[in-house]
Amino acid sequence: MDSPFCDNCFKGVIHEGESKGQWESIGGVNCYVGTPSKDYDKTKAVLYLSDVFGMQLINNQLIVDSFADNGFLTIGIDYFNGDPVGENALGAGIVFDREAWSAKHRYEETRPFVDKAYEGLKERGVAVFGAVGYCFGASYAFPLAIENKVKAAMIAHPARSIPESLQDYFNFSKAPLLINSCEFDPTFPLEACAKADDILGEGNFAPGYKRVHWEGCKHGFAVRGDMSDPKVKAGKEGAFKETVEWFSKYL
Numbered sequence: 350m351d352s353p354f355c356d357n358c359f360k361g362v363i364h365e366g367e368s369k370g371q372w373e374s375i376g377g378v379n380c381y382v383g384t385p386s387k388d389y390d391k392t393k394a395v396l397y398l399s400d401v402f403g404m405q406l407i408n409n410q411l412i413v414d415s416f417a418d419n420g421f422l423t424i425g426i427d428y429f430n431g432d433p434v435g436e437n438a439l440g441a442g443i444v445f446d447r448e449a450w451s452a453k454h455r456y457e458e459t460r461p462f463v464d465k466a467y468e469g470l471k472e473r474g475v476a477v478f479g480a481v482g483y484c485f486g487a488s489y490a491f492p493l494a495i496e497n498k499v500k501a502a503m504i505a506h507p508a509r510s511i512p513e514s515l516q517d518y519f520n521f522s523k524a525p526l527l528i529n530s531c532e533f534d535p536t537f538p539l540e541a542c543a544k545a546d547d548i549l550g551e552g553n554f555a556p557g558y559k560r561v562h563w564e565g566c567k568h569g570f571a572v573r574g575d576m577s578d579p580k581v582k583a584g585k586e587g588a589f590k591e592t593v594e595w596f597s598k599y600l
Contacts (some may be wrong), residue, residue, distance in 0.1 A: 354401075354447055354451070354485075354509075354536070355509075355534075355535040355536050355568055360439065360569065360573070361408075361439055361569045361572070361573020361574065361575075362439075362573055362574065362575045362576070363406070363407060363408065363436055363439060363573075364407060364408045364411060364573075364576065365407075366407060366411045368381075368407060368410040368411065368414060369383070369414045369417075370382050370383040370384070370410060370413055370414055370417065370425075371384070375424065375465075375466045375469040375470060375473075376465035376466045376467070376468050376469020376470070376472070377465055377469070378426060378427065378428075378430075378462045378465045378466040378469065379404075379427040379430075379431065380404070380424050380425060380426050380427060380466055381397075381404040381409070381410055381413055381424075381425035381427070382413075382422075382423070382424055382425070383413040383414045383415075383416055383417030383418075383421075383422070383423040383424075383425070384417055384422060385417050385418070385419075385420050385421065385422060386417075386418075387420065389420050389421070389422060391422065391474060391475070392474060392475060392476045392477055393421070393422065393475065393476075393477045393478070393479075393600060394421070394422045394423070394424055394470055394475045394477075394478055394479075395416055395421045395422070395423045395424070395478070395479040395480070395481060395596065395600070396424055396426060396463070396466075396467070396478055396479065396480045396481070396490070396493070396499065397409070397412070397413050397416070397423050397424060397425040397426065397481055397486075398426065398428070398463070398480060398481065398482040398483070398486030398487070398489040398490045399425060399426075399433075399483060399485075399486050399572075400483045400484035400485050400486060400569070400572050400573070401429075401433060401434040401450075401484065401485045402433050402434050402435075402436060402438075402439075402572075402573075403427060403429045403433025403434070404425040404426070404427050404433075405427075405433055405436075406433070406436055406572075408572050408573055409425060409483075409572060410425070412572065412589065413425045415589060416481075416592075416593070419593045419597075421479070421593075421596060421600075422475075424466065424470065426462060426463055426466045427462070428459045428460070428462040428463050428466075428489065429454055429459065429462075430459075430462060432453070432454070434447075434450060439573070456488060456489075459489075460489065460492075463489050463493070467493075467498065477500050477600065478493075478498060478499040478500060479499055479500060479501045479502065479503075479596050479599075479600045480493050480494060480499040480501075480502045480503075481502070481503045481504070481505075481592060482502070482503070482504045482505070482507065483504075483505050483506070483571055483572050484505070484506055484507065484508060484536075484568070484569060484572070485508050486508075487504035487505070487507030487508050487511055488507075488508045488510055488511070490502050490503070490504055491504065491507070491511055491514055491518065492514075494518065494522045494524040494526065495514065495517050495518055495521050495522045496521075497521070497522060497523050497524065499524050500524055500599065500600055501524050501525045501526075501527075501595060501596055501599035501600045502522075502524045502525070502526050502527070503526075503527040503528075503529065503591075503592045503595055503596075504526075504527075504528055504529070505528075505529040505530075505571040505572075505588055505592075506529070506530065506531055506534050506536070506537060506568045506569060506570065506571060507528070507536065507537050508536055508537075509535075509536040509537075511537060511541070512537070512540075512541040512544055512545070515544060515545055515548045515549065516548060518548075518549070518554075519548050519549055519553070519554055522556070523556050524556060525556045525557030525558065525595070525598075525599045526549065526554070526556075526557070526558050526559075527558075527559050527560075527561070527591060527592060527595040528542075528545060528559070528560040528561070529560075529561050529563065529571055529588035529591060529592070530542050530560055530561070530562050530563070531562065531563045531564075531566035531567060531568065531570055531584065532562070532563065532564050532565060532566055532567070533566070533567035533568065534567065534568040535568065536568060537568075542560065542562065545560060546560060557599060559591075559595070561587070561588065561591050563580075563583075563584035563587065563588065564580065564584075565578070565580030565581065565584070566580060566581055566584035566585075570584045570585055570588075571584070571585055571588045571589070572585075
């Protein structure tokens with residue numbers, strides 16, 4: 350069986366910035382919460398399913414904050430239960446046992462944290478959900494959409510398991526889907542892009558489908574991209590803008 354990861358799952362740049370959100374327990378799960386500063390619809394929330402570095406990574410916190418700045422209550426779920434890949438793994442020459450870490454965080458062990466947070470939000474009055482899944486997080490955003498627990502979804506440089514689930518998405522989901530893909534991505538290569546377009550594109554998927562392809566970018570660009578590279582900067586900022594527009598339209 351192929352590893353769910355590629356080398357770029359564990360590479361990237363730590364971004365600068367000061368987080369504005371708060372950590373809260375929702376359904377007994379630790380979550381990083383971005384709350385809009387202006388009036389917003391408290392019955393709606395975006396579930397933020399992070400890469401392997403989890404909500405402890407400042408990059409992920411800053412993106413959650415940015416969604417909140419655009420009017421979306423955004424919940425970064427710590428579905429690794431306090432044990433994400435540490436940001437020190439991004440350092441040059443660091444040896445990290447990705448397979449040992451993965452064995453401790455299989456889907457059947459981590460999905461319950463997502464479900465508990467989801468139910469906790471419903472108890473707080475949230476009735477309409479969107480989901481964003483970056484890299485590894487797409488493995489959670491996609492099933493939520495297939496199960497129709499979310500009204501709209503976005504995945505960026507998604508995990509290797511996604512191509513095999515595209516037909517299920519078409520068959521069962523009612524959630525409009527946005528994919529932010531990129532030029533260099535072993536886990537969602539050009540063949541997977543073509544497969545997604547073939548199944549969901551050209552109006553085939555009635556709820557709505559769009560794939561935006563970012564040239565000059567590699568797996569991880571939308572979270573851990575090197576902002577000193579103009580193409581990567583354009584890709585990261587563009588992918589975020591596309592997502593905000595997607596949720597503004599469909600959520």
